[in-house]
Amino acid sequence: MSDSIDFSLLTTADVAARRDELVAQTEEHAGRIARELAVLQGGDYGSREFDTDSGTWTVKYEGGAIQYLRYDGGREEVYVVSAHSPPEPEELAEALRDYGAFVAAYNAYVESLAGVLDGVEVDFPDVASTESVVAERDRVLDRIREVCAAMAGQLHRVEGTDYGTFSTRIDGTRWELKRERDRVSYLRVGGDGGVYLLSQYQHPAASDVRELAGDVSAFVTAFNDHVAAISSELSGVDV
Structure with missing residues (x-):
C-alpha cells in the first residue's frame, strides 16, 4: 500500500x-x-x-x-x-x-495644552501708518523717474535704437539706466543683485531711496558729461 x-x-x-x-x-x-x-x-x-x-x-x-x-x-x-x-x-x-x-x-x-493661552493679552498698540513715508518716497521717485525719462529720451534720439543703456560709476558704485525706446526700463544701483531705484515691478525700500537719492545728481552730471563728449566728437566733423 x-x-x-x-x-x-x-x-x-x-x-x-x-x-x-x-x-x-x-x-x-x-x-x-x-x-x-x-x-x-x-x-x-x-x-x-x-x-x-x-x-x-x-x-x-x-x-x-x-x-x-x-x-x-x-x-x-x-x-x-x-x-x-x-x-x-x-x-x-x-x-x-x-x-x-x-x-x-x-x-x-x-x-x-489646556490653559496654555490663558492670560495672553490681545490689547495691542495701534499700528503706525506708513502713509507719509510712502508719499515722500513716491515724491522722490517721481522726480527721479522724470529726470531719467528725459535722459532716456535723449539717448533714444542720439542712438536711434529701440533698446539701450547708460552706465557710469558714482563713488565706485555702478549706476545703470536701461531704456526701451524713450521709456525707462530701470535704474539700477550696484550691478546684478543691486537696488532698483526705478523698475517696472516694485518700489525700492524707503531706506534705499534715502541712501541713494543724494547721488542721483552725480549720475545726471555724468550723463551730461557723456552728452558733451559726444557733441565734442561731432564738432570737428566736416562734410
Whole structure:
C-alpha cells in the first residue's frame, strides 16, 4: 500500500480579511487624530510623533486627511495606515498592541495644552501708518523717474535704437539706466543683485531711496558729461 500525499492548500482569505478590517478601523480612528492635529497646527501638511513605552508613533496628514500612521517599535517600522501595501499580519498585531498607549499619548499632549493661552493679552498698540513715508518716497521717485525719462529720451534720439543703456560709476558704485525706446526700463544701483531705484515691478525700500537719492545728481552730471563728449566728437566733423 503506497503512502498518499495531501496537496490541499490553506487559504489566507480569512486572515487578510481580518487584517483589512483592523486597518480600516484604525484608519478611521487615527484619521480623527489627524484632523485634530491639522486644526491645531493650522496647516495643510504636517506630522507629529508620539512616544510610548514600547516605541514611537508618527501621524502624517495632508489637507486634514491622514497620509500614514507609522509605528517604530525598535525592530522594524510598521506602516499601520498608508497609501501603499497593507502591513503584514504579525507586524500589525505587534503595532496594535501598543495602539492604546499611542492614543493615551495623544490625549496627554492635548491635555497639556489646556490653559496654555490663558492670560495672553490681545490689547495691542495701534499700528503706525506708513502713509507719509510712502508719499515722500513716491515724491522722490517721481522726480527721479522724470529726470531719467528725459535722459532716456535723449539717448533714444542720439542712438536711434529701440533698446539701450547708460552706465557710469558714482563713488565706485555702478549706476545703470536701461531704456526701451524713450521709456525707462530701470535704474539700477550696484550691478546684478543691486537696488532698483526705478523698475517696472516694485518700489525700492524707503531706506534705499534715502541712501541713494543724494547721488542721483552725480549720475545726471555724468550723463551730461557723456552728452558733451559726444557733441565734442561731432564738432570737428566736416562734410
